Amino acid sequence: MKAPLSWILEHVDVPAGTTTEHLTDRLTLTGLKLEAVVSPGRDITGPLVIGRVLTMEPEPQKNGKTINWCTVDVGDANGTGEPQGIVCGAHNFEPGDLVATVLPGGVLPGGFEIGARKTYGHLSAGMICSARELGLGDDHDGIIVLPPDAGQPGDDVRPVLGLDEETIELEINPDRAYALSIRGIAREVLVSVDGASDFRDPADRQTPAANDQGHPVVVEDAEGCPVFVARTVTGFDPTARTPDHIVQRITASGMRPISLAVDVTNYVMLETGRPIHGYDADKVQGPLVVRRARDGERLTTLDGTERNLDPADLVVADDSGIIGLGGVMGGETTEMSGTTTSILVEAAHWDAVSMYRTGRRHKITSEAGRRNERGVDPTICEAAADRVVELLVEHGGGRAEPGVTVVGAPPATPVVEVPGDLAARVSGMDISEERSIECLRAVGCEVSVDGSGSGTLSVTPPPWRPDLTDAQDFSEEVIRLVGYDKVPSVLPTPPSGRGLTRPQQLRRRIGRTLAGDGFVEVVSFPFVGTSDLDDLGLPEDDPRRDLLRLSNPLSAEAPFMTTTLLPGVLRTAGKNVGHGNTDLAIFETGTVTFPRHAGPAAILPVDRRPTDEEFAALDAALPAQPLHLALVAAGDAVAGGWWGAPRPVGWADAVEAVRSVAASLGLELTVTSAELAPWHPGRCAELSVDGEVVGHAGEVHPTVCQAFGLPKRTVAAEVDLDLLIAHAVHLRPAPTFSSYPVAKEDVALVVDTSVPAADVESALREGAGELLESIRLFDVYTGDQVGEGRKSLAYALRFRAPDRTLKEGEAAAARDAAVAVAVERTGAVQRA
Amino acid sequence: MSGPNTDYDPVEVTPLKAEQVDEMREAALAAIAAAGDLESLKQVRIDHTGDRSPLALANREIGALPPQARKDAGQRIGQARGAVNQALAARQAVLEAEHEERMLVEEAVDVTLPTTRGRRGGRHxxxxxxxxxxxxxxxxxxxxxxxxxxxxxxxxxxxxxxxxxxxxxxxxxxxxxxxxxxxxxxxxxxxxxxxxxxxxxxxxxxxxxxxxxxxxxxxxxxxxxxxxxxxxxxxxxxxxxxxxxxxxxxxxxxxxxxxxxxxxxxxxxxxxxxxxxxxxxxxxxxxxxxxxxxxxxxxxxxxxxxxxxxxxxxxxxxxxxxxxxxxxxxxxxxxxxxxxxxxxxxxxxxxxxxxxxxxxxxxxx
The missing domain is CATH 3.30.930.10 (Bira Bifunctional Protein; Domain 2)
Known part of the structure; x- marks a missing residue:
């Protein structure tokens, strides 16, 4: 809410010498946060003075325009006292008029520097200003002609035009809708600034009594529209200009001046908070009817949009049909125009929820809607309508018709029982019941204390505070006036906590392990489009293509919640490569979303705890959201340097990175070969723990690399961390080891290239028996010596007994037993 | 193993001539002192304490002396050999220390060379x-x-x-x-x-x-x-x-x-x-x-x-x-x-x- 300070202070007095800073500090500390203090002239520097036009000579130009060559008396402001020669394109003035003149050296809003320059064959030394050029609104039809008593030539024009007038911009929270008005802000000044006094309520006025001579109004939905007031002004001069002070105030308040009739309704809305609608009375046919819309009804609103109405929309209709979306926006057919001479003024109180729904349904945001949906004082409709009539008569030469239509009455405000010590209990401050009552009365509440000594206050909130419904709401009113800054600082004493849960600890450990292994963590948005999954090369029936769609995505290209972190990390890797970070290893952890298609997550009641079944059903309706890890590496794993050649990243780096993560959880991965997009079909490892697949790792398919702008041989992995963590070894028994000597045996086995090394190794392990301490594949050879389609795997075996030194030949026998199983299982042939 | 010495007049044998033994010792000590590195010291060791060295030869002749002369000669040569061995050991230690010192100098590297081979990781x-x-x-x-x-x-x-x-x-x-x-x-x-x-x-x-x-x-x-x-x-x-x-x-x-x-x-x-x-x-x-x-x-x-x-x-x-x-x-x-x-x-x-x-x-x- 933007509010000119002078307007606020028209309605409340503050002690002499109260600075804007003090006033806004107090408002901020009691709940109306200052956003900015602005004045229209803040960007204007240099000489801007009153000038008197001495002469003006119209000079037609070749381009068809006529300019005026003027001499302007600017007093001594130009240092010479001589008239100033200025070219002006406007024609709405004549010699003798006082005008706003900016002299060379002046700077206007937008950094527009004024100098003496040659134009249209003259040296134009300055400019005669329009309202728009001074930032005073949109009016650029002509220059500003000042009233004859504005001052003497050469006087500063700023005070005359209110250029130094300060406007404060306040952030208004939804519970303080009353502060969307000068009335509400002035009231806040009264309660928050020490020594403020004499609040003059703009809505406190004598209004003519209702009678049956006014425009007929039928309210068919009294719940939707509890109060409807109609007044009529006739004989209005549609050409009457809006007085400058009204234009300045509504402009400063952030609204656009349009015409006197519209400006006045806006002015009164800003002043009282009550939105007003004006109809061209001559276009209204018959009685106004307030009702809900019917199926299929349509309305073209003031903004020119044709809207299909919903049966829940509150509308105003006449004999011609619907003429307005009540409280939200008027219709085109009865819009006030440049020929309107009779005005029907509507000040109605609307149901806030209906206003909110209609605004949302039709995507209309308007100043009126903003107030109506938050709740407006229902008791001021007559006063606001009367104020509009008064201003229309005063400035538009109209006549107030005697008819006053008032339908309905403000709903009663329920009394709330508030414990007298509630503010003290909530705040932890020593606030007496008396102080609480004092504060509540200050904000407009009626408070009565029952004599029973129960310590309960009966509080009636003021009509402009529909937000005050619960006892606790009133405690905030008390505490904010006592002062949030007075709340003491006391540490509570929690019971002993249990620290991080094990999964929480392990997630941290995983991050540290990867960072220790040279991976850098990144964070990406979880939004994807089908094209991202196409880039991954996922087949049509891949379960990762079953995506949760957002109704209102930021980008039409990425309307889904992702099922895989790979598009994000691959995209990020591609960007890094593009930035020259070519030797790269990154990882990301985050949840992914797999829809369960389990039906709606119910909207449960809020007046009780949901049952355990209801709560469980709620969770079951949500998508599965496992925590994933994805990693990508490209370029060199080990840099080249004085120590030797670089080692490029390979598929094994991806597998090893996951192995390292698993090892940090005390787990050993089982690796089998698999085919899964986006990996290279021959270089993809399926990773499992205790028979459960937890993820995949390997080299990224060359086509996918290309799609993501990554070099060939980029590697990647994706793992379900929730699964992995579920398998983590917790209380591991301490190891024991033998201190007897080790016996080493090497063995080389030739197998078909298609035989996985893991199979050979497990066969050897099994055959070697209990004496085997460790086994390590130290060489893989393919070539002439083993023949086409074959490979030689060389293993180093270490044998040891826990309780004795092995006897001569014992290790060799175990080795032979190992080889025998490998031969049987894998068709291996032992190499000589 | 050498046999009994028959080439020399037993009375005229070297170990009996004190000045000759002194000469041998001095020559050995001079050579030891002159040895500039472990390699030359090794040669000096062979030349002056090896089987064919003058003192070794002289020592071998002691056996040919009449018993009454053996003690004297034995003592003289023993002292000389002792002195030489001592000098050798001392020189060896000096040269080894010098060698070690030189090696440490020669093995110096530029520790300002870059050492980072792998990538450095980090968390978000x-x-x-x-x-x-x-x-x-x-x-x-x-x-x-x-x-x-x-x-x-x-x-x-x-x-x-x-x-x-x-x-x-x-x-x-x-x-x-x-x-x-x-x-x-x-x-x-x-x-x-x-x-x-x-x-x-x-x-x-x-x-x-x-x-x-x-x-x-x-x-x-x-x-x-x-x-x-x-x-x-x-x-x-x-x-x-x-x-x-x-x-x-x-x-x-x-x-x-x-x-x-x-x-x-x-x-x-x-x-x-x-x-x-x-x-x-x-x-x-x-x-x-x-x-x-x-x-x-x-x-x-x-x-x-x-x-x-x-x-x-x-x-x-x-x-x-x-x-x-x-x-x-x-x-x-x-x-x-x-x-x-x-x-x-x-x-x-x-x-x-x-x-x-x-x-x-x-x-x-």
């Missing part, structure tokens, strides 16, 4: 900031609670006193999912974890919840559709705003430095009543001459987050008896805290994933 600063914050609270006895980011509308809004027609719903531009009748949203705040916590634990409850949240904000220097919040919730008997203030003052001083306190301003959140905006004293200028302070932009205080006393309606919806328990809750932007703590003006580097950004923070902040 927001992860680190979240953990740091969680740890501050865990140290006080709090636990870390969690909830999903794709959340039930009821938990994100209704249970938190944000009914379907609450104007505050439009304050938080929500991502909705399809189909709309499923009532599932991307959580706009970490507050649904409050509700989840109260629904699954019994008071006393002391928890924090750092996590990702989503709003339909266009991505720019100060807005992101995804960002991070930390939520705090306490539900216990007799909890007041003063406890909230004490907790946030402690939090602020732990995160930003000793003496950094908070300031409350009245605000509005449906799930708290009373509600407050929390400002934290600018930890750079400490509100002393803030005009030129970049961090707080001349304010002296920095907007930090929102908080308040848990609205009794929320307690009711979550099965906590408001006549027995009261609570407080707060929510801070983690990204925002990080930004002003680390002087970052544009939040986008947090989500762009350039490795140079995260790497700069290593594994702890």
């Amino acid at each position: 600063p927001i992860t680190l900031q979240s953990e740091l914050i969680a740890d501050l609270f865990v140290a006080m006895g709090y636990e870390v609670s969690e909830g999903p980011v794709v959340e039930a509308e009821w938990l994100n809004f209704d249970a938190l006193n944000l009914g379907p027609d609450h104007p505050a719903r439009s304050m938080q531009d929500t991502f909705w999912t399809e189909p709309a009748e499923d009532h599932v949203v991307l959580r706009t705040q970490t507050s649904p974890v409050q509700a989840r916590t109260m629904l699954t634990r019994k008071p006393p409850i002391y928890v924090v919840c750092p996590g990702r949240v989503f709003r339909t904000d266009e991505y720019d220097a100060t807005h992101s559709p995804m960002f991070h919040q930390v939520e705090g919730l306490v539900v216990d008997e007799g909890i007041t705003m003063a406890h909230l203030k004490g907790t946030l003052d402690h939090f602020a001083s732990q995160l930003f430095g000793d003496g950094i306190a908070t300031r409350f301003r009245p605000s509005y959140f449906p799930f708290t009543e009373p509600s407050a905006e929390v400002d934290v004293l600018c930890f750079v200028c400490r509100n002393v001459d803030p005009a030129s302070c970049r961090t707080c932009r001349g304010e002296g205080w920095i907007e930090w987050g929102g908080c308040g006393v848990v609205n009794p309606r929320v307690l009711v919806a979550c099965g906590v008896d408001p006549s027995v328990y009261s609570g407080f809750a707060f929510g801070m932007g983690i990204d925002r805290s990080f930004m002003f703590r680390h002087d970052l003006e544009d939040l986008r580097p947090l989500f762009e994933g350039d490795v140079r950004f995260s790497s700069a923070f290593g594994t702890e902040i």
Whole structure:
């Protein structure tokens, strides 16, 4: 809410010498946060003075325009006292008029520097200003002609035009809708600034009594529209200009001046908070009817949009049909125009929820809607309508018709029982019941204390505070006036906590392990489009293509919640490569979303705890959201340097990175070969723990690399961390080891290239028996010596007994037993 | 083995001539002294103590002497050989020491050569900031609670006193999912974890919840559709705003430095009543001459987050008896805290994933 300070202070007095800073500090500390203090002239520097036009000579130009060559008396402001020669394109003035003149050296809003320059064959030394050029609104039809008593030539024009007038911009929270008005802000000044006094309520006025001579109004939905007031002004001069002070105030308040009739309704809305609608009375046919819309009804609103109405929309209709979306926006057919001479003024109180729904349904945001949906004082409709009539008569030469239509009455405000010590209990401050009552009365509440000594206050909130419904709401009113800054600082004493849960600890450990292994963590948005999954090369029936769609995505290209972190990390890797970070290893952890298609997550009641079944059903309706890890590496794993050649990243780096993560959880991965997009079909490892697949790792398919702008041989992995963590070894028994000597045996086995090394190794392990301490594949050879389609795997075996030194030949026998199983299982042939 | 000496007149044999033995010894000592390195000393050893060396030959002749002469000669030669061996050992030690010293000089390398062969990893600063914050609270006895980011509308809004027609719903531009009748949203705040916590634990409850949240904000220097919040919730008997203030003052001083306190301003959140905006004293200028302070932009205080006393309606919806328990809750932007703590003006580097950004923070902040 933007509010000119002078307007606020028209309605409340503050002690002499109260600075804007003090006033806004107090408002901020009691709940109306200052956003900015602005004045229209803040960007204007240099000489801007009153000038008197001495002469003006119209000079037609070749381009068809006529300019005026003027001499302007600017007093001594130009240092010479001589008239100033200025070219002006406007024609709405004549010699003798006082005008706003900016002299060379002046700077206007937008950094527009004024100098003496040659134009249209003259040296134009300055400019005669329009309202728009001074930032005073949109009016650029002509220059500003000042009233004859504005001052003497050469006087500063700023005070005359209110250029130094300060406007404060306040952030208004939804519970303080009353502060969307000068009335509400002035009231806040009264309660928050020490020594403020004499609040003059703009809505406190004598209004003519209702009678049956006014425009007929039928309210068919009294719940939707509890109060409807109609007044009529006739004989209005549609050409009457809006007085400058009204234009300045509504402009400063952030609204656009349009015409006197519209400006006045806006002015009164800003002043009282009550939105007003004006109809061209001559276009209204018959009685106004307030009702809900019917199926299929349509309305073209003031903004020119044709809207299909919903049966829940509150509308105003006449004999011609619907003429307005009540409280939200008027219709085109009865819009006030440049020929309107009779005005029907509507000040109605609307149901806030209906206003909110209609605004949302039709995507209309308007100043009126903003107030109506938050709740407006229902008791001021007559006063606001009367104020509009008064201003229309005063400035538009109209006549107030005697008819006053008032339908309905403000709903009663329920009394709330508030414990007298509630503010003290909530705040932890020593606030007496008396102080609480004092504060509540200050904000407009009626408070009565029952004599029973129960310590309960009966509080009636003021009509402009529909937000005050619960006892606790009133405690905030008390505490904010006592002062949030007075709340003491006391540490509570929690019971002993249990620290991080094990999964929480392990997630941290995983991050540290990867960072220790040279991976850098990144964070990406979880939004994807089908094209991202196409880039991954996922087949049509891949379960990762079953995506949760957002109704209102930021980008039409990425309307889904992702099922895989790979598009994000691959995209990020591609960007890094593009930035020259070519030797790269990154990882990301985050949840992914797999829809369960389990039906709606119910909207449960809020007046009780949901049952355990209801709560469980709620969770079951949500998508599965496992925590994933994805990693990508490209370029060199080990840099080249004085120590030797670089080692490029390979598929094994991806597998090893996951192995390292698993090892940090005390787990050993089982690796089998698999085919899964986006990996290279021959270089993809399926990773499992205790028979459960937890993820995949390997080299990224060359086509996918290309799609993501990554070099060939980029590697990647994706793992379900929730699964992995579920398998983590917790209380591991301490190891024991033998201190007897080790016996080493090497063995080389030739197998078909298609035989996985893991199979050979497990066969050897099994055959070697209990004496085997460790086994390590130290060489893989393919070539002439083993023949086409074959490979030689060389293993180093270490044998040891826990309780004795092995006897001569014992290790060799175990080795032979190992080889025998490998031969049987894998068709291996032992190499000589 | 040499046999008895028959070539020499036994009376005339060398060992008997003292001056000759002295000469041999002196020659050996001179050669030892002259040996400049271990290699030449080795030759000197062979020449003067080897089997064919004069002293060895002379020693061999002792056997040919008459018994009465043997003792004398033996002693003389023995002394000479002893002196030579001693000198050799001493020289050997000197030369070895010299050699070693030379080797150490020769083996010197340029230790300023680059040593980094592999890549250096790093964790994301927001992860680190979240953990740091969680740890501050865990140290006080709090636990870390969690909830999903794709959340039930009821938990994100209704249970938190944000009914379907609450104007505050439009304050938080929500991502909705399809189909709309499923009532599932991307959580706009970490507050649904409050509700989840109260629904699954019994008071006393002391928890924090750092996590990702989503709003339909266009991505720019100060807005992101995804960002991070930390939520705090306490539900216990007799909890007041003063406890909230004490907790946030402690939090602020732990995160930003000793003496950094908070300031409350009245605000509005449906799930708290009373509600407050929390400002934290600018930890750079400490509100002393803030005009030129970049961090707080001349304010002296920095907007930090929102908080308040848990609205009794929320307690009711979550099965906590408001006549027995009261609570407080707060929510801070983690990204925002990080930004002003680390002087970052544009939040986008947090989500762009350039490795140079995260790497700069290593594994702890």
